[in-house]
Amino acid sequence: KQEVTQIPAALSVPEGENLVLNCSFTDSAIYNLQWFRQDPGKGLTSLLLIQSSQREQTSGRLNASLDKSSGRSTLYIAASQPGDSATYLCAVKGGSEKLVFGKGTKLTVNP
Amino acid sequence: NAGVMQNPRHLVRRRGQEARLRCSPMKGHSHVYWYRQLPEEGLKFMVYLQKENIIDESGMPKERFSAEFPKEGPSILRIQQVVRGDSAAYFCASSPQSDSNEQFFGPGTRLTVL
Numbered sequence: 001k002q003e004v005t006q007i008p009a010a011l012s013v014p015e016g017e018n019l020v021l022n023c024s025f026t027d028s029a030i031y032n033l034q035w036f037r038q039d040p041g042k043g044l045t046s047l048l049l050i051q052s053s054q055r056e057q058t059s060g061r062l063n064a065s066l067d068k069s070s071g072r073s074t075l076y077i078a079a080s081q082p083g084d085s086a087t088y089l090c091a092v093k094g095g096s097e098k099l100v101f102g103k104g105t106k107l108t109v110n111p
Numbered sequence: 112n113a114g115v116m117q118n119p120r121h122l123v124r125r126r127g128q129e130a131r132l133r134c135s136p137m138k139g140h141s142h143v144y145w146y147r148q149l150p151e152e153g154l155k156f157m158v159y160l161q162k163e164n165i166i167d168e169s170g171m172p173k174e175r176f177s178a179e180f181p182k183e184g185p186s187i188l189r190i191q192q193v194v195r196g197d198s199a200a201y202f203c204a205s206s207p208q209s210d211s212n213e214q215f216f217g218p219g220t221r222l223t224v225l
Contacts, residue, residue: 041221096167
């Protein structure tokens with residue numbers, strides 16, 4: 001059974017810092033991995049999708065890496081801004097069609 | 112191209128009533144997924160449907176919950192005789208095909224059971 005863990009559960013940083021969010025999964029047989037952002041009381045916004053054959057994806061100040069063999073992914077946020085404050089969710093898609101989610105990392109960027 | 116649409120956005124029901132949650136996938140998407148997010152919990156898969164077919168319902172509670180995705184119209188998640196423990200955010204996602212494709216999420220329906 002696939003399990004996804006995100007560390008840390010919460011993170012508070014000053015504006016401008018570069019930061020890394022971690023995601024680990026127990027079964028390396030995945031099709032892809034997605035990083036999402038969720039604002040309080042809102043839906044999920046897809047940030048980056050990494051296919052199993054890829055090592056990393058970049059979008060603006062965000063960079064996500066994937067190491068399938070070790071069951072790890074990281075989301076790197078450069079030059080953080082208060083607007084980046086949200087909960088960041090990692091989800092993996094395995095042999096079935098469902099996404100298995102971690103519980104998220106709640107990020108607060110202080111001005 | 113409009114995103115995934117869900118309605119209502121907020122739904123309040125008393126214990127014992129029925130709740131119907133609707134999801135319209137993105138245009139061209141034929142795969143629909145429902146997830147539930149309980150307070151302080153991560154999102155959990157409930158059911159995966161294609162048009163007129165339930166493909167995987169391994170995450171659905173055995174009683175009171177059902178889902179459909181008819182040939183015409185939105186996908187419906189139906190909860191009969193709701194209880195307080197059903198209070199949660201219910202999210203729908205859609206994708207154009209399976210395997211490696213991305214799932215796009217709707218804004219969710221927040222169900223409160225009084």
